[in-house]
Amino acid sequence: MKVLLIDDHPLILSALKSVIQGLGDDLEVVGVGSAAEARATLALDPDYDLALLDLQLGDANGFDLLTELRRAYPALPVVIVSASDRASDVIRSIDLGAMGFVPKRSSTEMLFEALRLVMSGGIYVPPMAMGLESAEEAAEQDALRTVTHEAVHSAYQSTPGLATLGLTPRQTDVLALLLQGKPNKLIARELNLSVETVKDHVAAVLRALGVNSRTQAVLAVSQMTQGNASPGWKRSGQ
Structure with missing residues (x-):
């Protein structure tokens, strides 16, 4: 398994590399210090299984690079690792296609949990009680608190957790595609439904x-899945 780390701070890059390598002996970890290096590395070898991206880079805006990576390498999961823990940054990252967001002040165990979840097909977000700076962000948090935090399968299939939400089988299908970031038109095409019907679902x-x-x-479903992700890899020595 190959992991690309993108962070312009040498000490953090080195620390992250050591932590990630501790997840397993079969990991190849490559660290780069700029967006330009990331582009060049992926151009030479696009066969990476995971990328960890800092939002603050010296030669690029992290959100812009995230958008660029998702467009150029749609099969590459990207996890944001940032000094920020603002809810607005978490939400924007997920909205742009990141598969996870880990604040740099998080524990090593939280990073392990996040990467296991992402590599098993889920989306990781940190506890959303931190970093709220506006009424709008607080409203986002209040909405997320209303969700029943029960475990569901990382593939978002019909499970007891989703069943408690009262979704129909078709609504569950729509949710699964929605979680993949697909727009209504593409969902309609895949499920052979009208766009208006998809909007209703x-x-x-x-x-x-x-x-x-x-x-x-x-974000809500990712919170529901965090307790039920099957580990994709084990730490060394386990």
């Missing part, structure tokens, strides 16, 4: 989750 899903947007839905 999306609205029903958001109501069931107690949230107001697609991004909030992703």
Whole structure:
């Protein structure tokens, strides 16, 4: 398994590399200090299984690079590792396609949990009680608190956790595609439904989750899955 670390701070890059290598003996970890190096590295070898990206880079805006990576390498999961823990940054990162967000002040165990969840197909977000700086962000937090935090399968199939939300089988299908970031038109095409019908299903899903947007839905379901992710890899010595 190959992991690309993108951080312009040499000490943090070195520390992250040591931590990630501690997850398993079969890991190849490559660290780069800029967006330009990241582009060059992926151009030479796009066969990476995971990328960890800092939002503050000397030669690029991290959000812009995240968007660029998701467009150029859609199969590459990207996890944000940032000094920020603002809810707005978490939400924006997930909205742009990140599969996880880990504040740099998090414990090593939290990083392990996040990477295991991402590599098993889930989305990791930190506890959303931290870093709220505005009424709008507080509203995001209040919406997320209304969700029942029960474990669901990382593939977002029909499980007792989702069953408690009262979703129909078709609404569960729509949720699964919504969590993949697919727009309504593509969901309609894949499920052979009209766009208007998909809109109705999306609205029903958001109501069931107690949230107001697609991004909030992703965050809410990711919170539900965190306790039930099957470990994709073990730490060395385990």
